[in-house]
Amino acid sequence: MSNTYDEFNGKVVLITGSSAGIGAAAALEFAKCGAHVVITGRKAQTVKETAEECRKVSPKGLKALEVVVDISKLDDCKRLVDTTIKTFGKLDVLVNNAAYGDITKIADPQLIDKYEMVMNTNLRSVIYLTQLSVEHLEKTKGNIINVSAIAGIRPSAMGFLYGMSKSALDMFSKCMALELGPKGIRVNIVK
Numbered sequence: 204m205s206n207t208y209d210e211f212n213g214k215v216v217l218i219t220g221s222s223a224g225i226g227a228a229a230a231l232e233f234a235k236c237g238a239h240v241v242i243t244g245r246k247a248q249t250v251k252e253t254a255e256e257c258r259k260v261s262p263k264g265l266k267a268l269e270v271v272v273d274i275s276k277l278d279d280c281k282r283l284v285d286t287t288i289k290t291f292g293k294l295d296v297l298v299n300n301a302a303y304g305d306i307t308k309i310a311d312p313q314l315i316d317k318y319e320m321v322m323n324t325n326l327r328s329v330i331y332l333t334q335l336s337v338e339h340l341e342k343t344k345g346n347i348i349n350v351s352a353i354a355g356i357r358p359s360a361m362g363f364l365y366g367m368s369k370s371a372l373d374m375f376s377k378c379m380a381l382e383l384g385p386k387g388i389r390v391n392i393v394k
């Protein structure tokens with residue numbers, strides 16, 4: 204029986220934060236469609252376990268690529284894209300999914316450290332991964348999917364860092380849709 208999403212067969216799909224939660228669920232769905240998936244996260248063990256799950260559901264038993272990275276670090280973002288291209292020779296879909304939230308108050312002495320952690324994980328990584336991926340996605344007429352949150356449009360008392368990162372992610376995504384659309388790269392937000 205043919206799969207509804209046959210168009211992903213053979214596509215290379217890189218999902219940040221795909222070792223758990225929504226990212227892992229998405230990776231499994233892409234793997235079921237016959238895609239080559241890149242599994243990422245900071246913990247090697249969960250990356251390995253999710254990659255194995257993807258191999259099991261892949262119609263041709265495709266082995267997922269495992270890349271252990273911390274996307275709040277620029278060097279790791281570069282290694283992630285470089286390893287993907289070195290392994291598969293192309294990129295079709297970039298899903299920016301990994302994110303971090305922190306509850307804080309404006310008087311928190313650790314506020315600026317927390318700000319940097321949230322923004323580097325949720326926003327700077329997306330900007331840099333997009334920059335690194337554009338040349339590859341242009342060749343495949345690929346897609347970028349940015350996983351946002353209602354927190355980006357609905358204020359909460361102590362969730363302002365996470366909410367701000369998602370608001371900015373929404374605007375970045377909309378601007379990128381305008382810039383990259385003419386290159387044949389679609390940019391969408393899921394929330």
Ligand SMILES: NC(=O)c1ccc[n+]([C@@H]2O[C@H](COP(=O)([O-])OP(=O)(O)OC[C@H]3O[C@@H](n4cnc5c(N)ncnc54)[C@H](OP(=O)(O)O)[C@@H]3O)[C@@H](O)[C@H]2O)c1
Binds near residue numbers: 272353
């Ligand atoms: N769950 C919800 O209710 C909800 C609601 C709205 C929006 N969202 C959005 O959906 C996305 C996924 O959320 P989730 O709930 O599925 O998250 P989750 O279960 O906490 O999983 C997060 C994933 O990201 C990885 N990760 C976290 N920080 C990372 C870093 N610095 N570098 C690399 N990998 C990192 C984690 O692996 P390691 O820990 O091993 O690094 C894990 O694979 C996020 O963008 C979130 O904002 C979720």
